[in-house]
Amino acid sequence: MHIQELILRLQRFWADRGCLIGQPYDLEKGAGTMNPLTFFGALGSRPWNVAYVEPSRRPADGRYGENPFRVYKHLQFQVILKPSPAKVQDLYIESLEALGIDLSKHDLRFEEDNWESPSLGAWGVGWQVVLDGMEISQFTYFQQVGGLDCRPVSAELTYGIERICMFLGGYDNIFDLVHGEVRTDDGVFPVTYGQMRQREEFELSAYSFEHADIDLHRTLFDAFEKEGWRLLKDQGHFLSAYEQALKMSHTFNVLDARGAVSTTERPGIIKRVRDLACGCAKAYLEHQEGAAAPAEATGKGGAK
Amino acid sequence: MSATKTFLLELHCEEIPARFLTPLTEEFARAFAAWVQSQGLASAALETFYSPRKLAWRGVGLPASQPDQTETQVGPPQRMCMGEDGQPTIQGLKFAEKWGVDFSAVRFEQPAGKKEPCAVLTLTKQGRPTVELLAEALPGLIAGLHVPKAMRWGNSEFEFVRPIRNILCLFGEQVVPITVDGVAATDSTWGHRLHHRQHPEPVQIATPGAYEAALEAAGIVVGVETRRTRIAQQLETLAAEVGGRVVADAELLDTLAEIVEFPKIVRGEFPADFLELPKEVLVTSLREHQKSFCIEGPDGALLPCFLTAANRTDDPAGFVKAGNEWVLKARLYDARFFFAEDRKRPLSDRLEKLQALTFQRELGSYHDKTGRVVALTKALATQLSKDDEHIDRALEAARMAKCDLRTLMVGEFPELQGVMGGEYLRHEGAHEEVWMAVKEHYRPVGADDALPGTPMGCLLSLCDKLDTVAGCFAVGLIPTGSKDPLALRRAGQGLVRILWERGWAFTPADLIATALRVVGAKATKAEAETTEALLAFFKDRVAYQLELAGYAGSVRRSALAAGWEDLADLKARCEALSAFAEDARFASLAQSAKRIGNILKDEIPSGAFDSALLTQGEEKVLAEHLGRLEATGDQKALLAALADLAAPLEAFFTAVMVKCEDPALRSARLSLLHRLRQAFLRVADFSLWQ
Numbered sequence: 002m003h004i005q006e007l008i009l010r011l012q013r014f015w016a017d018r019g020c021l022i023g024q025p026y027d028l029e030k031g032a033g034t035m036n037p038l039t040f041f042g043a044l045g046s047r048p049w050n051v052a053y054v055e056p057s058r059r060p061a062d063g064r065y066g067e068n069p070f071r072v073y074k075h076l077q078f079q080v081i082l083k084p085s086p087a088k089v090q091d092l093y094i095e096s097l098e099a100l101g102i103d104l105s106k107h108d109l110r111f112e113e114d115n116w117e118s119p120s121l122g123a124w125g126v127g128w129q130v131v132l133d134g135m136e137i138s139q140f141t142y143f144q145q146v147g148g149l150d151c152r153p154v155s156a157e158l159t160y161g162i163e164r165i166c167m168f169l170g171g172y173d174n175i176f177d178l179v180h181g182e183v184r185t186d187d188g189v190f191p192v193t194y195g196q197m198r199q200r201e202e203f204e205l206s207a208y209s210f211e212h213a214d215i216d217l218h219r220t221l222f223d224a225f226e227k228e229g230w231r232l233l234k235d236q237g238h239f240l241s242a243y244e245q246a247l248k249m250s251h252t253f254n255v256l257d258a259r260g261a262v263s264t265t266e267r268p269g270i271i272k273r274v275r276d277l278a279c280g281c282a283k284a285y286l287e288h289q290e291g292a293a294a295p296a297e298a299t300g301k302g303g304a305k
Numbered sequence: 306m307s308a309t310k311t312f313l314l315e316l317h318c319e320e321i322p323a324r325f326l327t328p329l330t331e332e333f334a335r336a337f338a339a340w341v342q343s344q345g346l347a348s349a350a351l352e353t354f355y356s357p358r359k360l361a362w363r364g365v366g367l368p369a370s371q372p373d374q375t376e377t378q379v380g381p382p383q384r385m386c387m388g389e390d391g392q393p394t395i396q397g398l399k400f401a402e403k404w405g406v407d408f409s410a411v412r413f414e415q416p417a418g419k420k421e422p423c424a425v426l427t428l429t430k431q432g433r434p435t436v437e438l439l440a441e442a443l444p445g446l447i448a449g450l451h452v453p454k455a456m457r458w459g460n461s462e463f464e465f466v467r468p469i470r471n472i473l474c475l476f477g478e479q480v481v482p483i484t485v486d487g488v489a490a491t492d493s494t495w496g497h498r499l500h501h502r503q504h505p506e507p508v509q510i511a512t513p514g515a516y517e518a519a520l521e522a523a524g525i526v527v528g529v530e531t532r533r534t535r536i537a538q539q540l541e542t543l544a545a546e547v548g549g550r551v552v553a554d555a556e557l558l559d560t561l562a563e564i565v566e567f568p569k570i571v572r573g574e575f576p577a578d579f580l581e582l583p584k585e586v587l588v589t590s591l592r593e594h595q596k597s598f599c600i601e602g603p604d605g606a607l608l609p610c611f612l613t614a615a616n617r618t619d620d621p622a623g624f625v626k627a628g629n630e631w632v633l634k635a636r637l638y639d640a641r642f643f644f645a646e647d648r649k650r651p652l653s654d655r656l657e658k659l660q661a662l663t664f665q666r667e668l669g670s671y672h673d674k675t676g677r678v679v680a681l682t683k684a685l686a687t688q689l690s691k692d693d694e695h696i697d698r699a700l701e702a703a704r705m706a707k708c709d710l711r712t713l714m715v716g717e718f719p720e721l722q723g724v725m726g727g728e729y730l731r732h733e734g735a736h737e738e739v740w741m742a743v744k745e746h747y748r749p750v751g752a753d754d755a756l757p758g759t760p761m762g763c764l765l766s767l768c769d770k771l772d773t774v775a776g777c778f779a780v781g782l783i784p785t786g787s788k789d790p791l792a793l794r795r796a797g798q799g800l801v802r803i804l805w806e807r808g809w810a811f812t813p814a815d816l817i818a819t820a821l822r823v824v825g826a827k828a829t830k831a832e833a834e835t836t837e838a839l840l841a842f843f844k845d846r847v848a849y850q851l852e853l854a855g856y857a858g859s860v861r862r863s864a865l866a867a868g869w870e871d872l873a874d875l876k877a878r879c880e881a882l883s884a885f886a887e888d889a890r891f892a893s894l895a896q897s898a899k900r901i902g903n904i905l906k907d908e909i910p911s912g913a914f915d916s917a918l919l920t921q922g923e924e925k926v927l928a929e930h931l932g933r934l935e936a937t938g939d940q941k942a943l944l945a946a947l948a949d950l951a952a953p954l955e956a957f958f959t960a961v962m963v964k965c966e967d968p969a970l971r972s973a974r975l976s977l978l979h980r981l982r983q984a985f986l987r988v989a990d991f992s993l994w995q
Contacts, residue, residue, distance in 0.1 A: 064642075068638075068639075068642060069635075069638065070635045070638060070639065071639070084459045084460045085458050085459050085468075086459070087459065087468075087470070090319055094498070094502075104498075104499065104502065105499060105502070105503075105621075106621055106622040106624050107624050107625065107628070108615040108616055108617055108620075108624075108625045108628070109498065109616070110320075110357075110564065110565075110616050111319070111320035111357075112320070112564060113320075113322035113323065113324075115454065125456075126454060126456045126467075128320060132628065133615075133624055133625050133627070133628020133629055133632075134595055134613060134625075134628050134629035134632045134633070135628055135629075135631070135632045142456055142457075142458050142468075144456060144457065151457075152457075153459055153460045154456075154457050154458050154459060156458075168628065168631065171627075171631065173631075173634070263661045263663075
């Protein structure tokens, strides 16, 4: 299956079950959870179902486009269901069937894997979903986000798009995946993941491991932090302040890939990101719960 | 005696983490047993069942209702209950009314402890139906389970290990009407996910006894032991089919039995060129990433095959096999990438990078630790060997020991520390002694693990552990009670076992002094204090080593009390004592030794004694024996000489009155006994025997 077909099917599936289809957030980030649609959406009492694709950057995972299984940037398909429906596992399984996976012929397991993001002050319990020995999704019941208890609890489903595509197509190399087809008057031209992304992988890996200016990134980290707290404290602006926390997080990841962060230094740096993110979460919740009552259910039923 | 029925409770949840299954089933079984007893309901023990989505308990022989209970109520004195007219007073009537009976049921008698007759009622409390009691108690018992990593879900505040989606609760054929977090109990449950998708109706459980069979028909083997046995059988068969045997791993077998509801072992293959990776890498990668077993051929070399468990009855389209093969190939590709990447530079390139890797805050980096281990190795190796080349190799091994902590492979698989360093050095062409020592220097990892196979490996392991233990003690990190986060006891035990099995003549006091000298200024505690704590720590480790070696309690106690620091000597004494304990003369000797102890208890005998002062034959014989004893060097001969002493000692105590009138003679006899006791103490303190 082409990558874009997989994305389209997932979007259709979840839209049909009462989810908003969101968009990626236009800042570098390590995971779809960091998108404000999830970070803030999981907080507070308002019902919230949303699904979107998120390009996720992990500088330390960069392999210069040479490793057939590991990349600097991959695509996550993220679903948030708040409150978590009683049949959430069944819904997830149906979504796999919508991708053409005939579960009567496969081995599907939910194996314990508790998710934690120290830089977001967030954690949850859940599973990695394993299909025929392959981890294809992460499934989490959020317990805390931004250091605050989640009430109600959201279910977060994260699909690894490239992985699932490779697995379904039996590909041995991520760069051989077909993203989609370009049709012109001259014919049909399949476009591979490699054509679209391999050079990017090379340059971004080289940047993370070799060329990123360490001093600049240290300066940037400090500056983003200062800017974030200024926005949050002086203006009470949690969205623009949260963007600074995202920038801090990515800057830290670059420094880490560059080998510029010692083991002793690491917890302190992560805490600085977490403190700002938690401050934003608290300000959001005060604003949200103070200003707006939870949306009324219309009674037509959604993902429940 | 009322009829009995069988109780069945099943909590059907979303997948429960394997590590919580046993503790949760056992904890509920204990709580339930205590509750049954508190209600006067006798019952056989609960059977427990679990699978990834089920926690279940079944109790046979539970009475259908509580037995009736009689109780006596004592009221006011007779004179206050009955008027002079023979009619009940207001107070008397109120007493009967309070317990809901007619006054005619009240009788008067004098209960124990009362001075006069009182109103007395015998009440029969009717036992309640068990099903009612269960309905009242179960929700609390379930909610009261201690869940280490509890979660909430949906809108609820209820906390449990994973969301509860169905409750099956039967007493006989009757549903026990309970509700937990909005889920009401029924007489049905759900089978395997695949079964469930083909059969949308729940599985009816007609009676508690039909539970396992009904579930097996719905694709679930609900007994973990059954699953484990079936997995073990399939593993063996599938490995034998390719002419090999499974690389045993009891922990992995347990894990597989806990993560599937219906076990089907699948055998897959991987490309044979991955066999160029070290065996340990393959075994670890397969276990950690894919929960798979390796298969080894008759020569111990791995075959390009693996075995893993699927959670279903079959693999109809071969997808499970193909999928696992695909994933494994990706994993091994990664491992091969690490192996190739790590070898692009010599291992020694990582030495400087160890500075950025903290060993412990006060004790510094792994670079600092390496420096200390090298210094210790130098101090000890020169005592064991005069061969300079050999000593240089030991120092080289010590320098390289921790370098693999900065390799990609150990970053991915921390449990391969040491192994990878050794493998990389071997590929670099290092001396066999060096790479073997590095490879095995974390051993023994536990009581069941072997020591490093070479003397140099043992020396490196000893120095590494000694530095860890002494260093941590020197900065105040001392294990207390059940708290030993740095596993210092395990390190100390490994160290003692190496000394014990290799028979090296280092004493704990010397080792401690050397190690603390090397720790030097990093210590935050006074040296005398640390030394004392370390001596006590090592004495405990030595005592445990004797237990591990299998000596009887009396041998251990009496031998330890006569000195524990010279391990070779201690071992010889324990061996000799164990053998001698069977000797008929031994009981008599131990008895005499105790007697000597009693006689000398309040005396301060002189060490020097003049045998010329002795008068009786029995004591002169004893004095001759003493001379021979004191001249005997080795433990075995000493014990033989002590055995020969049994009869003369007995004769001595029969014939000689030690505390006689003549002060000079008395003093000489006490000195004789004192010197004898000193000779005994070279082997054991017999006063601690039994």
